[in-house]
Amino acid sequence: MPPMNEAMMPPRRQYENQQSSPAAxxxxxxxxxxxPRRQNSSDDDLLxxxxxxxxxxxxxxxxxxxxxxxxxxxSVRRRRKRINHLSLLGSELVNxxxxxxxxxxxxxxxxxxELAINQIPSMNNEELISLAPFLNATKTLKILDLSGARFDAxxxxxxxxxxxxxxxxxxxxxxxxxxxxxxxxxVVSSLQEGRAALRTLSMQGCGLGSxxxxxxxxxxGSCPSLRMLELSNNMIGDAGVELLAESIKSQxxxxxxxxxxxxxxxxxxxxxxxxxxKTNRSLTSLSLQNNRGITSFGAAHLLKSxxxxxxxxxxxxxxxxxxxxxxxxxxxxxxxxxxLAEDLLSTQAMATHQVIRFKVSKxxxxxxxxxxxxxxxxxxxxxxxxxxxxANGLSYLFQSIRSMPPLHSQYELPSKVEEVKSNxxxxxxxxxxxxxxxxxxxxxxxxx
Numbered sequence: 272m273p274p275m276n277e278a279m280m281p282p283r284r285q286y287e288n289q290q291s292s293p294a295a296x297x298x299x300x301x302x303x304x305x306x307p308r309r310q311n312s313s314d315d316d317l318l319x320x321x322x323x324x325x326x327x328x329x330x331x332x333x334x335x336x337x338x339x340x341x342x343x344x345x346s347v348r349r350r351r352k353r354i355n356h357l358s359l360l361g362s363e364l365v366n367x368x369x370x371x372x373x374x375x376x377x378x379x380x381x382x383x384x385e386l387a388i389n390q391i392p393s394m395n396n397e398e399l400i401s402l403a404p405f406l407n408a409t410k411t412l413k414i415l416d417l418s419g420a421r422f423d424a425x426x427x428x429x430x431x432x433x434x435x436x437x438x439x440x441x442x443x444x445x446x447x448x449x450x451x452x453x454x455x456x457x458v459v460s461s462l463q464e465g466r467a468a469l470r471t472l473s474m475q476g477c478g479l480g481s482x483x484x485x486x487x488x489x490x491x492g493s494c495p496s497l498r499m500l501e502l503s504n505n506m507i508g509d510a511g512v513e514l515l516a517e518s519i520k521s522q523x524x525x526x527x528x529x530x531x532x533x534x535x536x537x538x539x540x541x542x543x544x545x546x547x548x549k550t551n552r553s554l555t556s557l558s559l560q561n562n563r564g565i566t567s568f569g570a571a572h573l574l575k576s577x578x579x580x581x582x583x584x585x586x587x588x589x590x591x592x593x594x595x596x597x598x599x600x601x602x603x604x605x606x607x608x609x610x611l612a613e614d615l616l617s618t619q620a621m622a623t624h625q626v627i628r629f630k631v632s633k634x635x636x637x638x639x640x641x642x643x644x645x646x647x648x649x650x651x652x653x654x655x656x657x658x659x660x661x662a663n664g665l666s667y668l669f670q671s672i673r674s675m676p677p678l679h680s681q682y683e684l685p686s687k688v689e690e691v692k693s694n695x696x697x698x699x700x701x702x703x704x705x706x707x708x709x710x711x712x713x714x715x716x717x718x719x
Contacts, residue, residue, distance in 0.1 A: 324355035324384075331361040337369045344377050354381040361390040371401035378405040383412060389444070390419035396426040407432040416444040418473070424454035434461045442471040446501065449476060453483035460486040462494065469494055473501040475530065484511035491518040495525050503532035503558070512540035516547040519554065528556040532600075537564030545573040548590055556595035567605040570598055574611060578630055586634045591626045594618045632662045 325347050329335050347354060357378070364370055371394075378386075383405075388394060399422040406412070407430060427434075445451055445459070456479055462469055472490065479487075484507045491497060505511075512531065518524055536544075536559070548554065559565065577593050579585035598604060598612050614633070618626045 324353045326356040326358075327354060328356065328358045328360065329362045331363060333363075334365050335359070335362040335370070336365045337373055340370060341373055341377075344373075344381075348380060352381075354378070354383045356385040356387075357383055358385075358387040359389075359391060360387065364391065364393060367391075367393045367398055368401070371398040375402045375404045375406075379408050383409065385414040386412060387414070387416035388420070389416050392419065392421055394420040394422065396422045398422070399426040400429045403429045403433075406430045407436075409433070410437060411439055412437060413439050414442040415440065416442070418444050418446040418448065420448050421450055422448065423450040424452060424458060427451070427455050427458040431458060431461060434459060439468065441468055443469060444471075444473040445477055446473045446475040447477075449478040451477040451479075453478075453480055453486070456483035456486040460489050462490055468496050470496055471499040471501075472497060473499075474505070475501045476504040479505040479507055479511075481507055481510040481514065483507075484514050488514045488518040491515065491524055491526060492521045493523070495523050497524075497526060499528040500526055501528075501530040503530045503534065505534055507531075507534045507536070509537055509540035509564075512536045513543045516540075516544045519544075519547040519551050524551070525553045527553055528558075529554060530558045532558050532560040532562070534562060535564060536562050538566055538569030541565055541569035541573055545569075545576045548573070548576040548593060551590070552592050554593050556597075557593060558595075558597045559601065560597055561600035562598075563602055565598065565601045566603045567608055570601070570604045570608045570612070573598075574608060574615070578611070578615060578633075580634055580637065583631070583634060586630050587627065589630070591623050591630070594621070594626060628658075631658070635659060635663050 327340075327343055327347075329340070357374075394417070399417070399420070406415075433440075440462070443459070443462075445455075451474065455477065456474065459472070459474070469490070472487070474487070477483075479502065483505070484502065487500070487502070491500065502511075502515075512534065515529070515531075519526065519529075541559075548557070573596070577590045577596060579589050594615065596612060596615060598609065601609075618629050621629065
């Protein structure tokens, strides 16, 4: 019987023969990204398992070497691929200066869309300036995250061209970097000159004061594309919040989220902000957590802008767009107001008409003796009364009907009720001006 060649052997026999062969290798494949490999290593092929742009994401599991990143960039270039996303997420860099010089030089060739270099404390002025050749040249970068670093306004000034001329930037995150300061905010405000399509700006914990907020307010008023602004953990105080409130009043402002947690604001700033919220119809989320200067007085005025219980008309006229008003952690606000704020937070996922129904139901529950319906268009009253009856029952409905002065004081029913025609009576309710003479019930009986 002829001996079997290797192709005819069972899989297990092949494995045993390979293990006994002196030329056999026992090296196991290791996923590429953070460990150095030969230039022709097949591990790099793992980067190209899927067609289309490449994502290069480096974590903090192992120290990141510059030659590893250089090899990956060369592989992408050789295959004529584009880099969609490059992230250094808390990576331990073996040679930070060399790596950032490499990125500043090489990334210009790849039309990068997203660059995230966050939570790397070793990134200081020199490293950011090394990225300037790429940042000042790119026209495709949409997302830039440089949070958790240690650069200041001088380094930002070196990439001023990026802020002024990049038309694609949508998300800019510079948070958790106290060195940025008010001067850095001035550099960032140059975004308005480049007419950027900026949608998200995060500068929490950037050492901003009221003058820095003044610069950011310019972006808020002149950048209608901006939807999210995060300024928490900055000492901006009442003066800074007042500046932001003035920008929110602008018709060009389309901001949807404003983060002001732990910004040392008190009642003075909150009163101005509450006045701005009354007329703003774009802001859906306002976070004011952990501001100890806000008391029940300021919180009541702020809540009143979204839920004014003075009358049913004032409830309907409130701001029903702002459904996420967060005042948790403000220790000087009373329990009843905190409870009301929590109740209103439950409307976040509701449509506007559902928010209104929720507020009206809450209002009618509070009014135990019926609601006052005077001042409404009579044609709307049947719909209002129907809703009241469904939400609170018939007894509450009749209590509300008794609160309608026009129905009792301006109409005098005839002595013979059987002669009243209901259709004529309902028609008379629709007349714009109701006087005793003009709106007397159309029967043979004359008004008294």
